[in-house]
Amino acid sequence: MPAKDRKIAFMGFRSVGKSSLIIQYVENQFVDSYDPTIENTFAKHTKVGGQEYNLLVVDTAGQDEYSVIPQSYFININGYVLVYSVNSQKSFDVVKHVYNKIIDMKGRMTVPIVLVGNKKDLRIERVISEEEGKHLAESWKVPFLEASAKENSSVKDIFDTVLNTIKQKENGETPEKSNCTLS
Numbered sequence: 756m757p758a759k760d761r762k763i764a765f766m767g768f769r770s771v772g773k774s775s776l777i778i779q780y781v782e783n784q785f786v787d788s789y790d791p792t793i794e795n796t797f798a799k800h801t802k803v804g805g806q807e808y809n810l811l812v813v814d815t816a817g818q819d820e821y822s823v824i825p826q827s828y829f830i831n832i833n834g835y836v837l838v839y840s841v842n843s844q845k846s847f848d849v850v851k852h853v854y855n856k857i858i859d860m861k862g863r864m865t866v867p868i869v870l871v872g873n874k875k876d877l878r879i880e881r882v883i884s885e886e887e888g889k890h891l892a893e894s895w896k897v898p899f900l901e902a903s904a905k906e907n908s909s910v911k912d913i914f915d916t917v918l919n920t921i922k923q924k925e926n927g928e929t930p931e932k933s934n935c936t937l938s
């Protein structure tokens with residue numbers, strides 16, 4: 756099977772760790788300093804479920820509730836990773852705004868999205884429980900993961916999950932449908 760070209764965008768509030776998750780995945784390193792992103796694109800060749808991918812990852816400038824999302828983030832993007840950090844209520848609120856904007860532009864049924872709660876290593880500072888994240892993802896009917904770029908926890912899972920979600924949507928499956936049995 757030839758490698759498939761896929762492009763995904765990471766979105767969410769400032770400083771939630773979008774760049775850190777991507778750099779951990781692409782370069783296997785964690786940088787503790789904070790350097791706000793304007794926009795970056797990273798390339799990585801990967802294999803998920805026997806399928807090879809030429810993956811492009813767009814690291815966006817952090818959004819807030821007032822951001823107008825550039826048209827380019829809606830064109831030629833196959834899937835979205837929406838990130839909040841578990842120590843920030845504001846980032847959890849902003850991720851809902853970003854979701855609504857994507858859905859307005861792309862339509863609920865067609866758009867592959869994964870919700871990620873990052874910085875799960877910050878146990879004492881946590882203000883968003885895992886249950887709250889799970890609940891939000893369930894209401895959107897999208898996969899949910901908690902991760903830590905710092906501890907390299909569940910980072911590869913994010914990318915595997917978004918590529919699998921894109922594949923399911925392309926095959927016309929929903930997670931519920933693909934699990935159902937006919938009697």
Ligand SMILES: Nc1nc2c(ncn2[C@@H]2O[C@H](COP(=O)(O)OP(=O)(O)OP(=O)(O)O)[C@@H](O)[C@H]2O)c(=O)[nH]1
Nearest residue numbers: 769770771772773774775787792817874903904905
């Ligand atoms: N403890 C902890 N800190 C993290 C984690 N991920 C990122 N950080 C830190 O959070 C800060 C912001 O990380 P970035 O990756 O730059 O966040 P961003 O979402 O790309 O930020 P913008 O470019 O402003 O949108 C940096 O100081 C990181 O070192 C994590 O999993 N745990």
